[in-house]
Every structure is written in C-alpha cells, then in structure tokens.
Amino acid sequence: MTILVTGGDGYIGWPTALRIADRTDERVLAVDNFARREWVEEVGSVSAIPVASIEERIDAAEETLGIRNLSFAEGDLTEKSFVDELLTVHEPSVIVHTAAQPSAPYSQINGERANYTQHNNLQATRNLLWGLDDHDLTDTHFIETTTTGVYGAPEFPIPEGGAVMENDGDRDEVPFPNIGGSWYHATKGFDAQNMRLANTQFGIPVSDVRTAITYGTETEETRQDDRLKTRFDFDYYFGTVAHRFCAQAVAGYPVTVYGKGEQRKPFISLEDAVEGLAQIALTDADERPDDLTVYNQVTRAISIVEVAETIAEAGDAYDLDVAVEHFENPRDEDETHKMEIENDRYHEVIGGQAQSFEAAMDDVLASLTRYADVIEAHEDRFLPGVLEDDEE
Template identity: 50%
Template structure:
C-alpha cells in the first residue's frame, strides 16, 4: 500500500494517478485537507484550469480504469489522526508532498510565516514519530519533497545534499548548510534536519527529493479527462515563475521580470517531477537518508520569458517583456550550478520528457482556452499591498 499526502495538490493529484497506472494491483491512498484551495481563494485568485471535487476526480479515475484509489480527508498536523491513518493502512511507502508551498505567501505577515513553519514542520514530525511509535521503521520508506530553495545561491556547484569538508585533521561528509531565503524554504530546511535526525536515531529509510521549480499544465494521466485535471495557479503568491509568465502573456499583460532576470534557477516539468516520484517507490530500503536534486534544467527568468514570448508568437499573440525594480535581495546575474547525477541515474533514467521550449509551447496551447480567466484576474499577477 502507498500513501500520498497532499493528494489534492498540484503535484499530489497527478502523482496519485500515475501511481495508480504504475501499480494497478496496489492500493493508493491519498490524504489532504484541501488547504491549497482555501489559501488561493483567500488571496482572491483561482485555479485557471477548473478542478473537480475529489468525489468527481475519483469517479472519473474509475471510469479510466484506475480502481485502486482511495482518499481520506484529514489534517496531518493532528498527531492522533496521523497515527490512525498509518495504523489502518500500514503503508510500505509514504510520499509526503503536503505543505504550504508558497514563499510569497509565507512573507505576507507574521501569522502566515508562523503558520507556514508550524504547519509544514508539524506534519513532518508527526509522520516520523508515528512511524516510530507504530513500529514501522523496518517496513516503511518515507519520501518527502523538500526544495532546492534550501541551498541559497552559492558561488560553487551545489551538491546533492551533502558537502565534503576538508581540514588538516581529515575529511568528513556533512549535510549542506541551510541558506534558505524565505520562511517557507526555511520550513523545509527544518524538515530536512528532522528527517536526518530521525533516520540517524531510528535507522529510518528516508529519501529527500529536493524539488526544483515545477511548471506545467498536466501529465499524461490528467489529460485523460477534464475531471482529472490538476490545478494551475498563476497569481503572485502561488504561481511559479513559468506559470505566471504564461498567464501574463495570454492576458495581454507584459511579462514582468524583476531586475535583470538573468539568475539561473533549477526547474522541472510537472510530468518529470511526477515520473521521478513514482520511480522513488522502487528504491530499496537503505536505512539512511538519501538526497536527490529533482531538476532537469537550469534557466533564468529572462530565458523563460523569451521562450514564452516565442510560444505565444507562434499562436499569433504578441507579447511584451518588461523589467521592474527587484524587491528581492539577490544577485540578478547569478549563474547557479547544481549537480543532479544521482537524480537522473536513480529517479529519471530516461531524461526529461521535452526540451524547455517545447514545454512552453505545450503550456501556451493548453492554457489558451482560459485566456478570459487570466484577463479577469490580471490584478493577481502582482503583489497586493
């Protein structure tokens, strides 16, 4: 049995579907409390691609032969409920994708900064302790999606989780220090420390998949039926840069770059992110903590803007690119290097599904029917004062 947390989310729902197709004879159970739907509504935005209720989603999945899906509505910050879920299902693998995932949302004010860290860190601790107290250490593999944002922007190639430290006394392999630049990213740094501690204390098999910026409109499975679609956020708070740029272009709004926009960032398509998480299910029990940098491409916001400008041009839509003063403290020309050999070898051996330009072309084609939504909510592209 496989458990997916955050099963109603942008990544979690497509993951449920792909797991169902990959493991048709195994029960796939999702858990969520629909927080993402509420948070986006509270900031005055919507998913551009309409998303069905969980009941309709599961009904549609069954029509397409995915009969092994179940769902539990629950808040994983409640430790007793977490214990009940794990005791009931005894999962061999837990894919923990649940989180408040938006850095801008975590910076609105102190209560949301507190909420982000308390919510994310409590869920992780609850899962770790429930595994321990239910005696599931030997049988359960915990996979969590953290973030490449914990690395910051160093001026050397970023390793996959660990860094060699050499002194006159010798050499040691140490966890990469947390240099996160947001309250959200720091919440994931806290998770990483707790995952590492639990693995060392209890010999838990833990896989930390450090997820890059995920972009895209769907996967092979979500495109089978409109009721299987995953959400698509494009607002300032929850819309990642590629998704927001596509929305701006289709709304006739200039693509807005902060500063020069030349800093390279790690990215991965939704299809490849989900494919690699499904592959993580096959990893053997290793009783340690392994780290993978889940990324396929390093690209700058400027490069993304130019790719989207070309894609919209191919659809007969002329798009302007403008530069705004950068509200962030960052090196606007930083050329990040990130190692991902382990990720490509173990979790994405077939490589990326499509080149970046092709991905942008696909996104623009998929999103064109929703131009009116982007126009209506164009005030959500920028931060609300």
Template identity: 75%
Template sequence: MSIIVTGGDGYIGWPTGLRIARRTDERVVLVDNFGRREWVQSVGSKSAAPISDMDDRLDGARTVHDVRNLSFVEGDLTDRAFVERLLTTHEPSVIVHTAAQPSAPYSQINGERANYTQHNNLQATRNLVWGLHEQDMTDTHFIETTTTGVYGAPDFPIPEGGAVMEHEGRRDSVPFPAMAGSWYHLTKCHDAANLRLAHKQFGLPISDVRTAITYGTETEETRADDRLNTRFDFDYYFGVVAHRFCAQAVAGYPLTVYGKGEQRKPFVSLEDAVEGLAQLALTDHTERPDEHVVYNQTTRPISIVEIANTIADVAGEFDLDVDVTHVENPREEDEEHAMEIDNDRYMELIGEQRQDFESGVRDILGTLTEHRKTIVSHEDRFLPDVLE
C-alpha cells in the same frame, strides 16, 4: 499494505498518486485537508484550470484509466491522533509526503502566515515519522519533497545532498547548511534536518527529494480527461515565475524581467517531477536503499530572461504578440548568478528528461488561452507593480 500520498489534492500530489495507482496493484491512499484550495482563495485567486472535487476525480480515474485501487482520506496531518489512525488502518509500505504550505510569498505576508506555515509543515512531517516509529513501521520508505531552495544561491556547484567542510586541515562530509530565503523555505531546511535525524534514530529509509521550481499543467494521465486536471496557480503567491509570465502573455501584458535577468534557477517539469516520485515509490523493497538519500529533483537551471524569451517565442503559436521588457530590479540579488546544481542521482532515477521547458510552456499557454477569462478577471493577482 498500501502506498500513502499526502497532499493528494495538490499540484504535484494528485498526478503523482494517479501515476502510482496506474502502475501498481497495491492500494494507493491519497490524503489531504484541502488546505491549498483555501489558501489560494484567501489571497483572492483560483486555479486557472478548473479542478474537480475528489469524488469526480476518482470517478474519472476509474472511467478513463481503469484505476480501481485509488482512494481518498480527508484529514489534517498536524493532528497526531489522525496520523496514528491513518497509519494503523492502512499500514503503508511507502509514504510519499507532498503535503505542505508551499508558497514562500504567502509565508512572508505577516507573522500569522509565517507561524502557520512553520507549524503546518513541520508538525505534519514530525507526526508522520514519529508515527512510523511509534507504530513499529520503521521499514516504511518515507519519501518527502523538500526543495532546492534549502541551498540558497551559493557561488559553487551545489552537491546532491551533503557538502564537504574543511577546518584546520581536516575535512568531513556534513549536511548542506540551511540557506533559506523565506519562512517557507526554512521549514524545508528543518524538515531536511528532521529527516536525517529520523533515519539516524529510527532507522527509517528516507528519500529527501529536493524539488526545483516546477512548471507545467499536464501529465500523461491528467491530459486524458478534464476531471483529472491538476490545479494550476498563476497568482503572485502560489504561481511560479514561468506560470506568472505565461499569464501576463495571455492577458496581453509585456513580460517584465527585473534587471538583467541572467540569474539561473533550477527547474523541473511537472511530468519529470511526478515520474521521479513514482519511480521511488514503486522501487522494489529488496532493491531500495535502507539509507538517507538526497535527490536534486531538477533537470536543468534556466535564467529568468531565457524563460521570458521562450514564452514570447512560443506565444506566437497561439497568436499572442508578446514583448519582453527589462525594468529596474527592486530586489537585492545577483542578476548574473550562474547556478550549477548536481542532479546525476535524479537523472539516473528517471532515465531521461520527459518534457523540456519549451514543450512545458506550450502546454501552459494552451491551458491558459482556454481559460483566458479566468486569467483576465484575476490579473491584479499576478501583475507586477510596474504594470499596475
């Protein structure tokens, strides 16, 4: 038996696999096709923190953390034959599925990228759940990181999972409606529906972990050695807003807030995201639910202007003089949307928040100032049009 972590070369997948391996004697198998490295290169960018090849990463895990139960398999999850071999060879008790093309802007570039994103993400998930069914492994706990983006931005508190629908005086619980804003986010809406169906038809225990915007450069494990770095993207396509703002600060540009910037988005630190996935993966078989459970993987909503102001404040610790400016918003959005999102189930899982936003920003700026040459040489990849 083993624990499989897909997307094991990725931003969340690599530190998740490393944490799980440190806490268990079971074999932990990382799976990846190195697609993220290729996608980022194709848009003219790279990881700010240099990332080692997988052999060096595994050697670092053995040397620094004495982790000897971590291994790697290269393969494409859209290939049904590969997935069948993976499952029959390793017989997983748990699959943590973090593999996906994760960028909304990348999926919006053109029809080819939209088609690729939809095929890659949906085919991989379907192959895994169908593979478990066809190989009679329906006791395997399937954990997937979908996204809080499936909820859109409704004007009511977002429940942790379902919703209540009322019509002609009758009420019932229903899956939350798909309110995606990109071709990428729609893949996760479809995945959420497919996971619900896989539980209903196959009896698979499912944890649908709806991951918020994730910030940070380090976890407890990765900060111990440069070979254990996880990737850190700062470009327009793969870098989240907090990471792009930090890159602007390090490159000497003002932080540009579109409009009022008071709209709030759900956030979670990399440390807190990894902890939740590790806790789920290591839940004892006799204690985990045999149900379909949704977790809102977020610690709190943060407004865009709060992000910018926090980065500007912390930047002073790194001798960076950073201004925050407001520019005309080119997007059609509610600049004062006060998002509310339930996260009781997720907070109960991790116990307490392990890293707050200010601490995460401090880590990010520490990493980016160390690799400032990389940031400056790629500034055309993250600067908004108003500064170009």
C-alpha cells in the same frame, strides 16, 4: 499494504497519486485537507484550470484510466490523532509526502502567515516520522518533496546532498546548510534535518527529493480527461515564475522580469517530477537505500530572462503578442548568478528528461488560452497587493 500520498489534492501530489496507482496493484491513498484551495482563495485568486472535486477525480481515474486502487482520505496532518488513525488503519509501506504550504511569498506576508507556514509544514512531517516509530512502521519508505531552495545561491556547484567541509586539514561530509531565503524555505531545511534524525534514530529509510521550480500543466494521465487536470496557479503568491509569465502572456499583460533576469534557477517539468517520485516510491524494498538519500529533482537551470523569451516565442503560435519588460527588482538577489547543480543520482532514476521546457511552455499556453477569461478577471493578482483581511 498501502502507499500514502499526502498533499494528494495538490499540483504535484494529485498527478503523482495517479501515476503510482496506475503502475501498482497496491492500494494508493491520497490524503489532503484542501488547504491549498483555501490559501489561493484567501489571496484573491483561483486556479486558471478548473479543478474537479476529489470525488469527480477519483471517478474519472476509474472511468478513463481503469484505476480502481485509488482512494482518498480528508484530514489535517498537523493533528496527531488523524496521523495515528492513518497509520493504524493503513500501515503504509511507502509515504510520498508532498503536503505543505509551498509558497515563499505567502510565508513572507506577515508574522501570522510565517508562523502558520512553519507550524503547518514542520508539524505534519514530525507527526508522520514519529508516528512511524510509534506504530512500529520503521521499514516504511519515507519520501518527501523538499526543495532546491534550501541551497540558496552559492558561488560553487551545488552537490546532490551533503557538503564537504575542511578545517585544519581534516575533511568530512556534512549535511548541506539551510540557507534558503524565506520562512517557507526554512521549513524544508528543518524537515531535512528531522528526516536525518528519523533515519539515524529510528532507522526509517528516507528519500529527500529536493524539487526544483516545477512547470507544466499536463502529465500522461491528466491529458486523458478534463476531470483529471491538476491545478494551475498564476498569482504572485502561488504562481511560480514560468506559470505567472504564461498567464501574463495570455492576458496580454507584459511579462515582468525583475532586474536583469540573468540569474539561473533550477527547473523541472511536472511530467519529470511525477515520474521521479513514482519511480522512487515503487522501488522494491530490497533495492532501495536503507539510509537517507538526497535527490536533486532538477533537469536544467534556466535564466529568468530566458524563461520570459521562450514564452514570448511560444506565444506566436497562439497569436499572442508578448512583450517582455524589465522592472526594478524588489528582491535582494544576484541578478546574474549562474547556478550549477548536480543531479546525477536523480537522472539515474528518471533515465533522462522526458519533457523539455519549450514543449511544456507550449502545453501551458495551449491549456491557458482555453481559460483566458479566468486569468483576465484576476490579472490584478500578478503582482503583490494588499490582502482583504489586512486592510482592516
């Protein structure tokens, strides 16, 4: 039997495949079509940290970590024939599905990219879920990284999964409504619904891992060899807020906080996200839930202005003079929202936070100062701009 990790060339998928392979004797197969590399190039940017070829990564995993059970398959999960071949040949016992077009800003550029994002993300998930039923693999544990973004920013504590609704004195728990704010976030809400259907109709055990904004450059495994590093995007379209701020600090560019920046967002370190996915994937079949389980993969909520100030303080150790500047907010959002989000079930999985935000920001700055020239050459990508193919 095999454990599949889709999106195995990606920011979370690659280190997750490494950790799982390092902890099991089962074969681990990373699957990807390298689209993330193409999307970032399309918006005129690059990974600040050089990303080795998949062949070099696999070689380094064996040479440095002694991992001999990790392999790779290239293919597009939106193609049903490719998914059928994967499931027929490998009969996975677990699928960790991290593959997606993950950028809300990219999905908002125009209708073409909105359509692409929704087709890519939803078709891949549907092909996998229906494929498991078609190939009599309904005992396969299906784990997907969705997003805490499906919750929006409600004025009440966000539950870990469903929501309680009341009408005329009657109460029941229902799936939390999809109120994410982008065409990308909508795909993850639809995926959550499709996973619920796959569980109720096919009996597939599902873990919906709603992943927070993920930060950091390193995991225990990637520290061991430069060829094992995961990618680091810092541009407006693919760089998350903490990563973009760190890159701005390294380039001597003002850290750009939109509006007051007092709104709190859910965050988790790369180390903790990888650990959570590995723990869930490696849970024995007789101990895992048979139904659909939602995990809020988040360790704490942090305000945007706190993110900026933490990075500015951490920059002192690297002789970075970091200025925090506030700009008019182009987004329609509550700039003072105090998010609360439940995560008890997820904390039981990881046993507590392994890496603090402050320690991770030090990691990031240590990594990025090695590649300051790459960031400085692309500092025009910190803010949204016209893409080359839209200038025609």
